Ligand SMILES: Nc1ncnc2c1ncn2[C@@H]1O[C@H](COP(=O)(O)OP(=O)(O)OP(=O)(O)O)[C@@H](O)[C@H]1O
């Protein structure tokens with residue numbers, strides 16, 4: 255499903271080069287549950303952004319469902335992101351001063367799903383992450399952990415085949431983190447592929463495979 259061949263990423267800012275990923279090769283099969291671990295700055299978020307087709311590599315090839323991502327135009331990329339991939343960002347990326355309900359329905363509005371169905375689906379996932387009693391609260395009135403759960407609900411509404419989550423439990427108390435892991439495990443049992451960044455060994459232990467990054471390289475533990 256996911257295949258990376260010699261993926262490298264170099265950031266260039268004002269003449270300063272940072273090599274974030276160095277010739278990464280790996281595959282993720284449909285239905286896998288993979289955790290990505292590694293020190294701060296090792297390239298985890300960069301890798302996740304490439305997997306989510308949000309950023310392109312400096313060199314190397316990324317195949318998603320057999321398709322070379324580099325050959326797609328912006329509209330095709332936007333469609334893949336909307337239809338195939340559920341993304342939970344490290345920084346949540348919620349719309350500020352906007353209700354939970356509106357944040358969660360937004361991807362469905364982009365996809366042109368009718369309003370009745372949008373609300374039905376949004377309620378289902380807001381309930382799943384335990385925020386039904388706050389559905390009309392604004393995103394800036396929520397705790398970090400609650401915002402995290404809104405981001406998770408939003409990532410699921412389009413029923414993506416792949417869920418990419420960058421530190422999905424990073425701001426969450428451990429009992430809540432366990433309930434999020436239960437949601438991920440259930441989604442994985444239903445056949446979704448999950449790739450999750452975490453720095454917590456307890457959280458990584460929920461995954462079936464753990465990948466380690468160090469200084470932009472994939473390493474064994
Ligand atoms: N937009 C950018 N411009 C320049 N350098 C960047 C940019 N984004 C990331 N980097 C650099 O690339 C390297 C990898 O960053 P990345 O965000 O992928 O690390 P990470 O493993 O996710 O770290 P953390 O655990 O702290 O989130 C770091 O050295 C970082 O400073």
Ligand SMILES: [Mg+2]
Nearest residue numbers: 298299300344
């Ligand atoms: Mg990161």
